[in-house]
Amino acid sequence: MSEDRIFLSTDSPPQEPAALVDDFTPSLITQANHHLCPGCGEPIAIRAAMEAIEELELAQSTITVFGIGCYTAFAHNLDVEVVQALHGRAPSVATGIKRMLPDGFVITVQGDGDMVNEGLQEVLHAAARGENITCLLLNNGVFGETGGQMTTTTTLGQRTKTSIEGRDPHQHGHPILLSDLAATMDGAAYVARCAVNNAGNVARTKRYITRAYESQMAGAGFGLVEILTMCPTGWFVDTLEGPDYLQDTLAPVHNIGELKTLK
């Protein structure tokens, strides 16, 4: 793809104060105001997903299938075509679209409750099938929209409303590491995990999403980008503590990096 894409260097602090995200809105997000909580990581992930669509000139061939979670609010804020699916069911809906429109560009946006709890079989079947779609998992380790209950990706020891003393493997079982699982599927072409808790990780997120999109454009098969996102409200931590909490709680278990790339 184009060689002139600019990635911000994160090796040293910026010389000038960074522009606030609110200072400009990507063209494919029509309504910058949203109802998500302060400190939420999901808008950052969706922004990266939309910027990558724009940069790869996919805006007029993209159909985005949304699951159900806080991020669903963005289904109505985008200037790309959207199909709203049920909780957990986006990969099968995306499959029907992609099979009828093989030249279309099809992505899903789902949370951990959606993709890893309710819809685990859907995403794994899509991966095994080598479905040429890109699934984006916004993983914050809790059910954010319902107020911070345990999901299958909640890490051991993590406190949620339904694991109040911390997730105990004897009582609550162990977390599912979705990307690791998906990467074992022969039909999966690109699988990567990243986060949006600091500038470097945001840049990495955009980079991984771009590679996943390029993988779909090349017809390589199933793509998954898991993005660890902050949920200070659901984690019951101060807004400003969100990024560090992600780094200390989710990131050591759900390891960041590319798990499967194009040969």
Added chain:
Amino acid sequence: MSDRALMEGSEAIAKAAVAAGCRFFAGYPMTPFTELLENMAGLLPEVDGVCMNAESELEAVGMAWGAATTGYLAATGSTGQGLSLMQESLSEITNARLPLVVFNMARGQGDYFQATRGGGHGDYRHIVLAPMDVPEAVELTRLAFELAGQWRTPVMVLGDYYLAHTYQAVSVPAIDEASPEAPEWALNGSSGGTGTAKIISPLGGGVEGEEGFDLGAHYAECAAHIQALASGVEPLVDVGHCDDAELVVAAYGSVGKFVRYACLRLRDAGHPVGYVRPITLWPFPSEAVQDAVAGSAKVAVYEQNMGQMVDDVRLATLGALPVEFIGGPSWDHSGFGIGPDINVPDISQRILDVLS
């Protein structure tokens, strides 16, 4: 029309579906629906269509949902049991205003309520067509796709083991390889980046803003649409010998064909019996049933279940005359809905018992 040929119901329905423009099918094998899936898997690739042997009914209906958003005519199906799994999606597909045809090859007639009451969560109904045999199924399959496209709503073709597995000489329409043109609401990605990208959502299409989108307004629109369906879809019914009948017998589907035959033979023998066979189970042909029973003293309802359509017959007749249930569950060892009681002598005797 092509020449008549001896064909299993599943094959005839599949051919009629593709001839009606169906280009996507997804299903999960389950008796007695399986052969419909097999036939679609053979037919659709010949017209550049897609058939998916989905990993579950949940995924089958999801895939059909996605395919329907592209404007291609899509269908799925199962038995009543599999339909139970699909209901969450079917409810939302209805609210997303998408055309979809659902073939329900049920086991017996115990899924009448599931089919006619919406089946899933929420306040909705589906158009339900209940053919009595293979030739009628071919015709109603065409109608199902037509109604689904016209009203942008799921339409169910409700059959059973008898319909799916009976071989009958039947004419099926020739398949036109050209696919129908996509409607204007369909998605193909091209409205992206224009400032007014399309959205297809069971939650409505409003734009999130300071005020938020109005789910209440969307549900009100959905309710109005269901009401428009209820009054706008033409109810279909098959009526015979009701003008001078003392007893009118109501039945639907394959069982309705047995009941109809029993009534005709009883007529031949001089018994004052008529029949009414609802073909659209929703909207229920209440007025036609009312008219059919207007001159009679009693109504009997025969169903292969504990009595479900009998409720609709009672609602249609509003207490104007006695409505007696003369059916009942009937199963052989397979549990697939093959009823030993579904035979003309047995049905005739039950009718005569009511008549006397």
